[in-house]
Amino acid sequence: MEMNTTRALSSVHRAANVARLADQTFDLIIIGGGITGAGIALDAASRGLSTVLFEKQDFAAGTSSRSTKLIHGGLRYLKQLEVSLVREVGLERATLYQNAPHIVRPKKMLLPIIKEGSLGKYSTSMALSVYDYLASVARSERRSMHDRETTLAFEPLLRSEIVEGGGLYWEYQTDDARLTIEVLKTAANYGAQAFNYTEIQDFIYSKNKVIGVKAFDHIQANGFNVYGKKIVNAAGPWVDDLRKKDNSLKGKYLHLTKGVHIVVPYERLPLKQAVYFDVYNDKRMMFAIPKGNITYLGTTDTTYTDQIERPQATLGDVQYILKGTNYMFPEVDLTLKDVQSSWAGLRPLIHAEGKSPSELSRKDELFHSKSGLISIAGGKLTGFRKMAERAVDVVVKELFKESRRTIKECITDNIVIGGGKFKSPKAIPDYIDQVTQEYSELGIQKEQVAHLVYKYGRYTKTILSIFEDVQQKRTDITLTKQLLLAELQYGVQHEMVTSICDFLIRRTGRLYFQRPDIEGENMQSFILKEIAQLLPLSPQKQKEYLSDFEEEFNAVVNF
Numbered sequence: 001m002e003m004n005t006t007r008a009l010s011s012v013h014r015a016a017n018v019a020r021l022a023d024q025t026f027d028l029i030i031i032g033g034g035i036t037g038a039g040i041a042l043d044a045a046s047r048g049l050s051t052v053l054f055e056k057q058d059f060a061a062g063t064s065s066r067s068t069k070l071i072h073g074g075l076r077y078l079k080q081l082e083v084s085l086v087r088e089v090g091l092e093r094a095t096l097y098q099n100a101p102h103i104v105r106p107k108k109m110l111l112p113i114i115k116e117g118s119l120g121k122y123s124t125s126m127a128l129s130v131y132d133y134l135a136s137v138a139r140s141e142r143r144s145m146h147d148r149e150t151t152l153a154f155e156p157l158l159r160s161e162i163v164e165g166g167g168l169y170w171e172y173q174t175d176d177a178r179l180t181i182e183v184l185k186t187a188a189n190y191g192a193q194a195f196n197y198t199e200i201q202d203f204i205y206s207k208n209k210v211i212g213v214k215a216f217d218h219i220q221a222n223g224f225n226v227y228g229k230k231i232v233n234a235a236g237p238w239v240d241d242l243r244k245k246d247n248s249l250k251g252k253y254l255h256l257t258k259g260v261h262i263v264v265p266y267e268r269l270p271l272k273q274a275v276y277f278d279v280y281n282d283k284r285m286m287f288a289i290p291k292g293n294i295t296y297l298g299t300t301d302t303t304y305t306d307q308i309e310r311p312q313a314t315l316g317d318v319q320y321i322l323k324g325t326n327y328m329f330p331e332v333d334l335t336l337k338d339v340q341s342s343w344a345g346l347r348p349l350i351h352a353e354g355k356s357p358s359e360l361s362r363k364d365e366l367f368h369s370k371s372g373l374i375s376i377a378g379g380k381l382t383g384f385r386k387m388a389e390r391a392v393d394v395v396v397k398e399l400f401k402e403s404r405r406t407i408k409e410c411i412t413d414n415i416v417i418g419g420g421k422f423k424s425p426k427a428i429p430d431y432i433d434q435v436t437q438e439y440s441e442l443g444i445q446k447e448q449v450a451h452l453v454y455k456y457g458r459y460t461k462t463i464l465s466i467f468e469d470v471q472q473k474r475t476d477i478t479l480t481k482q483l484l485l486a487e488l489q490y491g492v493q494h495e496m497v498t499s500i501c502d503f504l505i506r507r508t509g510r511l512y513f514q515r516p517d518i519e520g521e522n523m524q525s526f527i528l529k530e531i532a533q534l535l536p537l538s539p540q541k542q543k544e545y546l547s548d549f550e551e552e553f554n555a556v557v558n559f
């Protein structure tokens, strides 16, 4: 069942890989290719289980490309006294930083203390030091408390008349969709197989026990059956749909809440560091996070009952964020015209009677159905490794009970994720210098190398060797386009890119963070043409991919 791992996530070999699946039996079938499913695939495969994962859209197209993109201990959960949650995700943050330093990067965060704000001077100081303690925060990254003048010097754009002081602490920024794909690539190195655009439409039972799934490959319009000794439902916001299919939607159920982020040009909100601030007249807080040429802001938290695929920001969501931001940073006066992109995500939370969206717990839960289906929901991006460990522990226990098979314990705390093999995070700048020098003859700049390294880590060199080849063959296009093409080829060959959306939204985040560049260079047509040369794409599919992308491109600014 093992396959050449370099081919496992190649769109070029996808059809052949799918063809081999029909009627196979795996130890574990995972439904859902968000961070939860990806984490489970890595955990299971690294313990030696034969594992296959199915994702009905693209990997991370659900919630896992739509978060605030922070690997954090969840300071605000301390207010809800979720001490064990804060401790677990806080410790996970340190593990992730060690295992994936190329995509998990420290970011200084300012927490202004304001008049009548949700946190007072002493409670902020106390909360931040409890946070430091629980999450075993490194000495150099412990919180510091500051008076009004210093806080305003840190961030002169703050509404000065309400600021009483501030706390400085560290959060970690990531790219959720890239983290998901890097975890999947690592799982593939351990023998897991993963397929995007393959939907699980039904379960197969024998004697009332679930023994397999009916899968449908949307790319080749082809249905097939796959069998699994264990089946885990990690479908995020869709978890209850599958529990319903399994006739096991009883007891606890999901409560979806929508969270929106908007993106404005950095020069319109030129913050000196990220800020976590009170929303005026609401008992919530919001993030403002600078990232390269943009600053992103969010989020909202409202109960959601509409269709689950492709949630969008509404005018009300955007106005709420703009109003909250303009109050806290009065000089900037952001308007709808400043919004150059946005995204909306659905939190798959566990319902609790009488609690508002923001009060619902972010803890994960496992549901065990009589048929044997194991479902997992809730939780956070940050805690995905521990969630996976808990789910696979159940799988392992059951396999032992049923067949006396002993399987080793979780080892993922020591597994480097994707291209993250660096002695320490501090080694990354040296690596960037070294690669820039190595490829200097190709005319590539340090900034371009750094951009790749903070996405692909050590796989940057694979991309640059493709780039070398592209440069020789494609003298008709600019260096920027040659580099884009190399990145795209890498995506198609190693990260299962099949469409414009896969590449410009999930693999590279360009729709969110560099939308004006896409427009300026008519990037979508260039990309489509190139994908069509790498893969067999029917004219019908090409049309479909282009219109899918145009729809997304417009939706992110259409409120």
Ligand code: FAD
Pocket: 031, 032, 033, 034, 035, 036, 037, 054, 055, 056, 057, 058, 059, 060, 061, 062, 063, 064, 065, 066, 067, 068, 069, 070, 071, 072, 198, 199, 200, 201, 234, 235, 236, 237, 238, 242, 257, 258, 259, 260, 299, 344, 345, 346, 347, 348, 377, 378, 379, 380, 381, 382, 383
């Ligand atoms: P998803 O990513 O939704 O994955 C489930 C997948 O299952 C989907 O891709 C879906 O297409 C697939 N699927 C569904 N049905 C089927 C089927 N029948 N067959 C095959 N596939 C199927 N966490 C943090 O740690 N830090 C943050 O900063 C943070 N910010 C957030 C901000 C917002 C606005 C939101 C909404 C969440 C945030 N979170 C954050 C939480 C975090 O994003 C989620 O907990 C996490 O992404 C959930 O991942 P998942 O894999 O469970 O779900």
